[in-house]
Amino acid sequence: MGWIGYDTEEKWIQFSREIDGKYVEGGLFKSSQVKANISNWRIVLDTQLIATGRTRTTHTRIRARFVNISGFTFKIHKNGLFSKIGRLFGMQNILIGDSIFDDKFIIKGNDEQKVKQLFSNKKIREMINAQSGIYLEITDEYGGSNILENNIAELKFSVDGEIKDVDRLKQLFELFEKLLNELCNMGMIDRINSKL
Template sequence: MGLFGPSKNDVWKQFADEIGGEFLEGSIFKPSMVQVAFRGWNITLDTYTVSHGKSSTTYTRIRAPFVSTQGFHFKIYKKGLFSDLGKMLGMQDIITGNEDFDENYIIKGNNEELVKGLFSSVEIRTLIEEQPKMTLEIKDSEGFFKKTPEGVDLLHFQEVGVIKDIERLKRLFMMFSIVISELVDIGAATYEDPKVDYLS
């Protein structure tokens, strides 16, 4: 244990043990990570750092590649100071029909029916509302150097900082497993192995 409590690696090792996942020790060039198998999907927890010249920002992220059936994409994040400005600049804000949820979150997507189907789940909405600040989305790649194969998309969560609260991590992984199941139920994904191994 360091001056500021348990290290990330210590916490993540314990987390992996408690949920039946695998902790993978990092190196100079690759951060430590936790991987958990769920119905053919591989859910990966790790961190990454973005440099801003003399400073940098570290993010916690959770990712799961999957076989997409409809090319469904969405992005959800909590409303903030500039949310209304974003709408004025053309951002699409899909209304789920749940007044309290719609009041607090911005949801963008390319299929309004699937967005409403996904966020009709009380469990998903509750798990999202538990998080102080986060972005959850489906994207088709992580940039030019990390393209996913044709027909494979990525369920992706990120938050500024390093999450070392085991109970929060458990709830986030629960959110991922429920979102995965719901994506299959609404016909947007399958449990087929996407055969993507670049996360390991």
């Protein structure tokens, strides 16, 4: 068992079976993972240890790589105290036009119209809104190191702690599938041919 607790490992094995994925046990230097091909997108669940001074925190990650045709990026997270202070000082925030969603989340991106188009999808907003905590972005970094190239990027979710709730994991994988399909339909991204 690599980096995750025994109870988390049991839940991840159950989750992998329920989504017809593959559980890969980790080791000393590598986290355990669940990998699944959903709508021909390869989606990976794992954990990451983040060191801050003497403290180490475990984060659950979900990632999917793709060809970023347009160079499009965005970040979305829940609105908090620091976000409210940032807004007072003119921090960029893209408003979607749904007042409840706009009040609850901070969205940044490099193409305001495309961000609005992506999040105009009501189902996507509902799926994001259902999450108790969320940090979601398109990045050109892979696992914390800037090694992606040839227009390869990844959609990445991150949250503090280990997610053990199988239903929540299913919801997050469904959110990834919905976001990736929508971005593909918008002509922004394309699939990478990969196998488990």
